[in-house]
Amino acid sequence: MASDAAVIETNGNEPSYLDYKGKHSGIKGWLLSTDHKRIGILYMIGILAFFFVGVFLGFLMRLELISPGETIVSAETYNQFFTLHGVIMIFLFIIPGIPAIFGNFFLPILIGAKDVAFPRLNLFSWYLYLTGGTLALLSIVMPGGPADTGWTFYIPYSVRTDTNVILSLSAAFILGFSSLLTGLNFITTVHRLRAPGMTWFKMPLSVWSFYATAWVQVLATPIIAITLMLVAIERLFHIGIFDPALGGDPVLYQHLFWIYSHPAVYIMIIPAMGIVSEIIPVFAHRTIFGYKFIAFSSIAIALFGSLVWAHHMFTAGMSDAGQLIFSLLTMIVAIPSAIKVFNWVATLYKGSIDLATPMLYVLAFIFLFSIGGLTGVMQGVISIDIQLHDTAFIVGHFHYVMFGGTGFAMFAAFHYWMPKMFGKMYNRKLAKIAFWFIFIGFNFLYFPMLVMGWLGMPRRYYDYLPQFHPYHLISTIGSWILIIGLIIMFYNLFKSLKSGPIVTEKNIWGGETLEWQIDSPPIHENFTEIPVIEERPYVYKDNEPPVEKEETV
Amino acid sequence: MDKQDINTEHSHGYGIYVLVWLGLLALTGLTVAVAGINIGGFTIVTALLIASVKAYLVLAIFMHLRSESKIFTVFALVAAFFLIISFILLFSDYSFQ
Amino acid sequence: MSSGASNFVGSVDGVFLLSIIISVFFLVLITTMMIYFVIKYSRKRNPKAVNVHSNTLLEVTWTIIPLILVLILFWYGWVGYKEMVDIPEDAMTVEVTAQMWLWKFKYETGKVTDSLYVPVKKAVKLILTSNDVNHAFFIPAFRVKKDVYPGTKRTIWFIANDVGEYDIACAEYCGLNHSYMYSKIFVMPEAEFKNWLNAVSDEDPKLLEELTGGDEYNSENQ
Amino acid sequence: MSTNTLVHVEVNIHRDDIGARLGMWLFLFTELILFGGMFIIYSVYRFTHQEEFHLAAQELNTIIGTFNTIILLTSSLTMVVSIVAIQKQKRNLSLLFQMLTIFLALFFMVNKYFEWTAKFHHGIYPGSDTLLNENSGHILFFGLYYMMTGLHGLHVIIGVVMISFMMRFTFKGIVTYDNYVKLENTGLYWHLVDIIWIFLFPLFYLIT
Numbered sequence A: 001m002a003s004d005a006a007v008i009e010t011n012g013n014e015p016s017y018l019d020y021k022g023k024h025s026g027i028k029g030w031l032l033s034t035d036h037k038r039i040g041i042l043y044m045i046g047i048l049a050f051f052f053v054g055v056f057l058g059f060l061m062r063l064e065l066i067s068p069g070e071t072i073v074s075a076e077t078y079n080q081f082f083t084l085h086g087v088i089m090i091f092l093f094i095i096p097g098i099p100a101i102f103g104n105f106f107l108p109i110l111i112g113a114k115d116v117a118f119p120r121l122n123l124f125s126w127y128l129y130l131t132g133g134t135l136a137l138l139s140i141v142m143p144g145g146p147a148d149t150g151w152t153f154y155i156p157y158s159v160r161t162d163t164n165v166i167l168s169l170s171a172a173f174i175l176g177f178s179s180l181l182t183g184l185n186f187i188t189t190v191h192r193l194r195a196p197g198m199t200w201f202k203m204p205l206s207v208w209s210f211y212a213t214a215w216v217q218v219l220a221t222p223i224i225a226i227t228l229m230l231v232a233i234e235r236l237f238h239i240g241i242f243d244p245a246l247g248g249d250p251v252l253y254q255h256l257f258w259i260y261s262h263p264a265v266y267i268m269i270i271p272a273m274g275i276v277s278e279i280i281p282v283f284a285h286r287t288i289f290g291y292k293f294i295a296f297s298s299i300a301i302a303l304f305g306s307l308v309w310a311h312h313m314f315t316a317g318m319s320d321a322g323q324l325i326f327s328l329l330t331m332i333v334a335i336p337s338a339i340k341v342f343n344w345v346a347t348l349y350k351g352s353i354d355l356a357t358p359m360l361y362v363l364a365f366i367f368l369f370s371i372g373g374l375t376g377v378m379q380g381v382i383s384i385d386i387q388l389h390d391t392a393f394i395v396g397h398f399h400y401v402m403f404g405g406t407g408f409a410m411f412a413a414f415h416y417w418m419p420k421m422f423g424k425m426y427n428r429k430l431a432k433i434a435f436w437f438i439f440i441g442f443n444f445l446y447f448p449m450l451v452m453g454w455l456g457m458p459r460r461y462y463d464y465l466p467q468f469h470p471y472h473l474i475s476t477i478g479s480w481i482l483i484i485g486l487i488i489m490f491y492n493l494f495k496s497l498k499s500g501p502i503v504t505e506k507n508i509w510g511g512e513t514l515e516w517q518i519d520s521p522p523i524h525e526n527f528t529e530i531p532v533i534e535e536r537p538y539v540y541k542d543n544e545p546p547v548e549k550e551e552t553v
Numbered sequence B: 001m002d003k004q005d006i007n008t009e010h011s012h013g014y015g016i017y018v019l020v021w022l023g024l025l026a027l028t029g030l031t032v033a034v035a036g037i038n039i040g041g042f043t044i045v046t047a048l049l050i051a052s053v054k055a056y057l058v059l060a061i062f063m064h065l066r067s068e069s070k071i072f073t074v075f076a077l078v079a080a081f082f083l084i085i086s087f088i089l090l091f092s093d094y095s096f097q
Numbered sequence C: 001m002s003s004g005a006s007n008f009v010g011s012v013d014g015v016f017l018l019s020i021i022i023s024v025f026f027l028v029l030i031t032t033m034m035i036y037f038v039i040k041y042s043r044k045r046n047p048k049a050v051n052v053h054s055n056t057l058l059e060v061t062w063t064i065i066p067l068i069l070v071l072i073l074f075w076y077g078w079v080g081y082k083e084m085v086d087i088p089e090d091a092m093t094v095e096v097t098a099q100m101w102l103w104k105f106k107y108e109t110g111k112v113t114d115s116l117y118v119p120v121k122k123a124v125k126l127i128l129t130s131n132d133v134n135h136a137f138f139i140p141a142f143r144v145k146k147d148v149y150p151g152t153k154r155t156i157w158f159i160a161n162d163v164g165e166y167d168i169a170c171a172e173y174c175g176l177n178h179s180y181m182y183s184k185i186f187v188m189p190e191a192e193f194k195n196w197l198n199a200v201s202d203e204d205p206k207l208l209e210e211l212t213g214g215d216e217y218n219s220e221n222q
Numbered sequence D: 001m002s003t004n005t006l007v008h009v010e011v012n013i014h015r016d017d018i019g020a021r022l023g024m025w026l027f028l029f030t031e032l033i034l035f036g037g038m039f040i041i042y043s044v045y046r047f048t049h050q051e052e053f054h055l056a057a058q059e060l061n062t063i064i065g066t067f068n069t070i071i072l073l074t075s076s077l078t079m080v081v082s083i084v085a086i087q088k089q090k091r092n093l094s095l096l097f098q099m100l101t102i103f104l105a106l107f108f109m110v111n112k113y114f115e116w117t118a119k120f121h122h123g124i125y126p127g128s129d130t131l132l133n134e135n136s137g138h139i140l141f142f143g144l145y146y147m148m149t150g151l152h153g154l155h156v157i158i159g160v161v162m163i164s165f166m167m168r169f170t171f172k173g174i175v176t177y178d179n180y181v182k183l184e185n186t187g188l189y190w191h192l193v194d195i196i197w198i199f200l201f202p203l204f205y206l207i208t
């Protein structure tokens, strides 16, 4: 924000939030800290730890599928693997991911606040997150083993199986509340704590997307909470709610599950879109194209996202009216995403583009998310989905949007904000090498799934027919390329934390949002003086041509 | 936004609350009485209608939504909208089966 | 509509092809634009950027065009789906029962098998139900799939176009041997099918017994 | 959760009552939707099992239901009056009304207890043979009945605990005439519990 530099004068003598000494010190100073930045780091540690477990399970699954028949594990173990993999990746990695790490760390800074509205609640959410995560992993060591239901917990299998379904259900329940409280906190923060002058249309686009996401979290999460709780209680007490043996309707369970879980996919992607909208203008060094359209499309996605859940149920035997409405609405929800993609590409036009690592990840995001989104549109077409439902095509689709989309955006954010968060810089060359491994490995891993899915390879299959062998083989080899990339990337990031060159510059990328006007790493209270905002974000004044030939809004 | 705005004062006096309470009791009596007579499919409609009026009274008066800033009402409408729309869409399946 | 293994292949593959064309078009468009801009406006070549804020005409264009395209896709998807639920009156009926982890097929004559036998070029209607948990009846080559639930009956239908054998898979996760819940569908010339249906194969009683609780499970009668 | 409690000494500990209430309202929406999910299930089953729900509902005692409705409505009144009292700096009066609220809540729970145990005596409880022998509409009706009134009861208990804390805070002078947002938020919660009952009551007791 090109408000006068004079307004924001950081005091070079104040210790950064990392060195800050409050009431508690040492490890307690972290575990009891209500500083949003420290909580963001706590989340980062937790989320990455669970991510590694999830990724390792994915790796083992690919190894099992390298050839038909039993390769490394039994069918039962494989079924538990994909369930745990799904639960970890969805509830522990990708839903909290960007909001809990980067939202916590940067949302208050981006709106010129000293903290979130309810700092203690924020810390409490992290403890809930940790509890839920521990419960999910606890089932590994419990007799009976982790649930083998798939992350969707479909009734009646989930009340019949002998595995520890209740543990996974309660984990998801608790994690839901953690996510919900974060959302509640962010909404209140955005409404109450914006700096003077920070009107709605002066907010950075990532704030818009965190705000839209928060609403989805608050409104949709209770539905899954109650639904999963009912399944647990049904298992425990034989109360008749969904179980067809007791007169219940298993399709109703699916409705309720997806009423949350479809909007949940937008909880995953909207913050990622916010990150992309943040990074592109910085590295193109020009203003964002279509600020309002991007801002409103976040809201539109959040709004329409709640209306399409039953596209996961096209083969479940809904009424024709249901099929028609949900297919139609699914088509419409793709439009705001399309608007964003076009606006991002247009932002490159006449820019001055620096292809630094964050930018590489962001461009890869646009490419991979487009593939994921376009395959999503195909699935939304009823007659095609009849063929595709519950096949590897779906698996391909959601890895493209979740990993290729949100995952890549998260990697971009790590490389973009790391110097600000820790005051350290990674090895840029190594980062680019890692990127290419990840990008190429990713496509080898997931593209074959799209092909074999269309040819009739069902998902959640431990074993498969010989004609699918080549695709599975390529896919597994892809996972190895991806591994190499991920290991290089995390090695590079971790190493730079310890011994990377120190960054003292406030604004190493030339960004125009508030976080680039404060110290790296920021001081405990972010700002010595609350800034007064006068301009829209992403102005890049020095780019304005001498003759006014710019198109106006 | 002014950080120091502390409290918006709500209407005082006990009178209005007692009145609302009496109204709520009356509505309860009404809904029980109506349930006694057989009006077919309208039973559930009237019962829900009366319940909604009661809920509105509690929200507006007891919970001060009426005197709170507009944004609270907007929020409440968003939440209600979400529930109602889920409801309608769900019945797009069930009522045509 | 004689192309493909069943009467649905034509329309499903048609929309699928259309959706791929649209998708590839947009993907290529976006990707080439990105690469072109990145090269043309790289910081070396273009050290000074120009701010372009917005252009309502452009925004409207790229809202409307995709909207129209997806609505077209939706429409053909819907039409294709309608065919799948409009079951002809004269269709031959087979009752299908799923249970962990096999399929049973019961014909109008009372004959029971664990592979599906159907006549070619004739409408076949399947009534699906399950004995335990959810399954899904899936013939990839025919483009038909339907979830199978305990306690309720769902129906699907198709016309097989060519004599031959195809895979039947279970597409809804149903526990341990979900991936082995394969069966076959044999499409036969009508006369041959009639003979088969009326002939009392000596393997049938065994199958019946198995349905009612017999344990050892041998291969099906072919 | 009303105030920003940074330890840093220089921080002007700022108070934002509107923000606190906004947060509370958002939380109430999540509660509302939590129950909303169950209302959705209820409405679907009522739609698919109309006759059976009708008959099952006749087994519930309308008198107890009505009585409990009156109790809960009255407790809402005492709750709001306790807030007016504190605004008028009548601390003891406020304490008295908070106590009355708790008292009414417990009364409600006692009634509920008798209602449930009576049902149990008739063999109607989750998983019981009597119930499992009934038609599916019956099983579903009572499944929902136990789940929904049970969850509501849980909320009543949480409410009692919260009001008890408020009594302590009022007593100690933490809740005062010019800083009562905690008490107010508790009141909001309590009224929500009331609203949910306002809907539960006709749906379970009055559709006979």
Ligand code: HEA
Binding pocket: A152, A265, A266, A268, A269, A311, A312, A313, A314, A330, A331, A333, A334, A335, A337, A338, A339, A341, A369, A370, A371, A372, A373, A374, A375, A376, A377, A378, A379, A380, A381, A385, A388, A389, A390, A394, A397, A398, A401, A402, A405, A406, C022, C026, C027, C030, C066, C069, C070
């Ligand atoms: C981050 C998560 C994420 C995101 C963002 C999306 C986005 C979308 N998803 Fe996806 N989806 C999942 C995660 C996600 N999905 C998961 C996890 C599942 C499986 C769950 C399970 O069963 O386990 C799933 C399953 C799933 C199904 C069910 C398939 C089945 O089981 O049968 C469907 C069906 O309609 C669907 C559709 C869509 C659509 C239309 C979008 C749209 O929002 C996409 C919009 C984006 C674009 C359209 C691309 C960008 C635009 C352009 C390039 C411009 C040109 C565009 C056009 C001309 C249209 N998804």
Ligand code: HEA
Binding pocket: A052, A055, A056, A058, A059, A061, A062, A065, A082, A083, A085, A086, A087, A089, A090, A093, A094, A149, A150, A151, A152, A395, A399, A402, A403, A407, A445, A458, A459, A460, A461, A462, A479, A480, A482, A483, A484, A486, A487, A490, A491
């Ligand atoms: C964000 C979400 C996310 C992510 C990132 C991933 C990542 C991966 N997933 Fe996926 N996956 C899901 C979400 C996700 N997944 C979900 C929701 C399901 C559905 C579950 C269900 O059906 O219920 C699923 C299902 C699923 C299946 C289908 C199972 C089936 O239907 O039979 C497969 C199969 O190949 C798979 C594979 C993988 C692989 C190989 C990765 C790879 O990305 C992993 C890449 C990494 C490696 C190959 C290992 C490298 C790293 C390490 C070992 C640690 C490195 C250590 C250091 C840092 C030093 N996943």
Ligand code: CUA
Binding pocket: C098, C100, C101, C134, C135, C136, C170, C171, C172, C173, C174, C175, C178, C179, C181
């Ligand atoms: Cu049967 Cu999967």
Ligand SMILES: [Cu+2]
Binding pocket: A261, A262, A265, A308, A309, A311, A312
């Ligand atoms: Cu979806």
